[in-house]
Amino acid sequence: MSLPVSPLAPRELPDLPPIAGIRLASAPVGGYYGGRRNVLLLAADSGCQVAGVFTKNRLCGDPVTWSREVIRGGALRALLVNAGNANVAVGAPGMAAIEAKTAAVGACLGVPASQVAVASTGVIGQPLDPKPYVAALDGLAERLSERAWLEGAEAIMTTDTFKKAATAQCEIDGVLVTINGIAKGSGMIEPNMATMLAFVATDAKLDAGVLDALLREAVATTLNAVTVDGDTSTSDMCLLMASGAAGNADISDAQDARLDGFQAALEAVLRDLAILIARDGEGAQKLITIDVTGAKDEADAMLAAKTIANSPLVKTAIAGEDANWGRIAMAVGRSGAEVNTARLAIAMGGTAIVERGGLLAGYDEAPVAEHLRGREITLTVDLGVGHGKARVWTCDLTHGYIDINADYRS
């Protein structure tokens, strides 16, 4: 199945600069996706420090189990990603395939298999034969390049209709560092702690413990704030790798003010990736940004925002360009978030609709209807309780989603 590119795709992607110490190569393996490149090998030549966040799905795949263990060691030498087969729920052959692949990567690059992470995405429940991947390794290793980021972004796609990449620069204590990120994700998207697949690399010199703290903080408001269909993958992971080549000063405390710029740049990269994922939501015709304010706390704000974002009735109303704000009120009510009925406010596209719990006197739907005809929709809800707030990105629910998912495997 070949899908048209999302109408919400960005006009152009940033040109990702090299990250010293990190090289990539990709290739088509196994005939998935009409022969498009679908395997990515990433090598950290001198090793790198690494942190990761992973799916909370209780039936997480063997690749997640393996890579969580690799990341626990804090050091990474290589990463092998394949798209097309998630290597999940296949029984004992699942881990055997990972052992075969990582042993082969270790032998090929001369690194310990225990420092080789893997990620797999695609169909669940089909045994993955490691042989074609092993056979492709020598060719991949020969072509490793610091310049191959966008090919890497392509190689990890499944039903994605465009590549997702972001980059940012900042200084750590006067030293310029770069952060590159690539991601994939289009359906089965409601990350819970991590997301889809996202691989972020920097030349900053930061140890695994610091990376872990920075990553967890950044993910909460970025990758964990995007949802397409509320379904949480068995395979989600986001890795943050630091080659150390920039040679900045050692900083051992993630809260050190000298890391503020890096934290902001990391969040910018992850936010860009999160929004790109919402823009490529299966069948998406409209990008929806939902701001909830006035909540009891941030968790309550996120609960309300996610419930609105996942409501099939809200998503289909927006697909139909229908200013049916009552469905937003319904979703707020069922979310379980604390709400002050007498102070509830709802706006779309900046036009106030509900204030103090009721329809605004003299409300004119025309500007809202005009806003809904656009590609980028904003919803704002104030719960009237406290100061908690959250922002979530999602997309509308259209015939395209049904087309893609009613016939995914054929």
Added chain:
Amino acid sequence: MSLPVSPLAPRELPDLPPIAGIRLASAPVGGYYGGRRNVLLLAADSGCQVAGVFTKNRLCGDPVTWSREVIRGGALRALLVNAGNANVAVGAPGMAAIEAKTAAVGACLGVPASQVAVASTGVIGQPLDPKPYVAALDGLAERLSERAWLEGAEAIMTTDTFKKAATAQCEIDGVLVTINGIAKGSGMIEPNMATMLAFVATDAKLDAGVLDALLREAVATTLNAVTVDGDTSTSDMCLLMASGAAGNADISDAQDARLDGFQAALEAVLRDLAILIARDGEGAQKLITIDVTGAKDEADAMLAAKTIANSPLVKTAIAGEDANWGRIAMAVGRSGAEVNTARLAIAMGGTAIVERGGLLAGYDEAPVAEHLRGREITLTVDLGVGHGKARVWTCDLTHGYIDINADYRS
């Protein structure tokens, strides 16, 4: 918008017998639904005992607030239902409209307004003018009849494509009693404590406290076990009325064994209505029955079953007749229910697919594919943990759902 009748509609509805002491009348008011009858007046001539369960949506509508208060008194004289306008989230005019309507019903029938329940279903957020409803009352009162149950079932429909009614008889301590039920519901369906609209009446002689206990127990495994889209209405309610005309012996304890037959008959009526609602899920092409066994407890079983039932990826796979059991595993994993990965089992249409956590050796997809081409799909999941179990009904997610909901108000 006129919708084709669901292909899952029953061939015929039962002929609901009279319930002595309960009369109904219906009429078209306000030009909704192409002039179809959309208002129901139900009168309990000598009063009846009543219990009710209501939506847990925190932004419940004024009709729910009003009727909850009426039911608290335990006695009911009349019920006025309208379809087309939910009278929700309209500010102060909402309760004013209810006061006007119930005062008029009280005057018309010579009963206290405080014993007149109301229910409203339809669009949220549009002010409801009580005048046309008040004007229709005299005509309705003249035509009240014990024989008008199926017209009543029609009058409460919104996007429903067929009427929903069920009936059962049983004995209480040797006295024959009858239970009739009607319901509406098609979208915005994941009842949480109550459901959509359902009105159940019996001639049994039971007081409000006993009715309340019997109703809560029956709803848990019937109306609360159906879901179409996971969205919880602001207007859900299920009322159980008892006219007492059957003259059975007084029974003041809901656990009394003489009520076992009544409890079973009540559950049968509510289960019939629940399945009818799933059969009329917006856009439904297939009825899906999900059984979860082997859970830690019943709550965990219900959690897993509801998560499978609400997964857009599971629902679209079944719409596409795709035996993509991996999505069922994904949903189980994300549900949060406790699962023993080494003992997980999944079957479709009675064919085992996954056993002991992995794909069954020699699994042949052909009988599953054949099953999926039918109208009535069964999924069975064993979590391998304990003895908790639950059954949930839902439907597939199709283009029809998008058609209906992307353009509901126009």
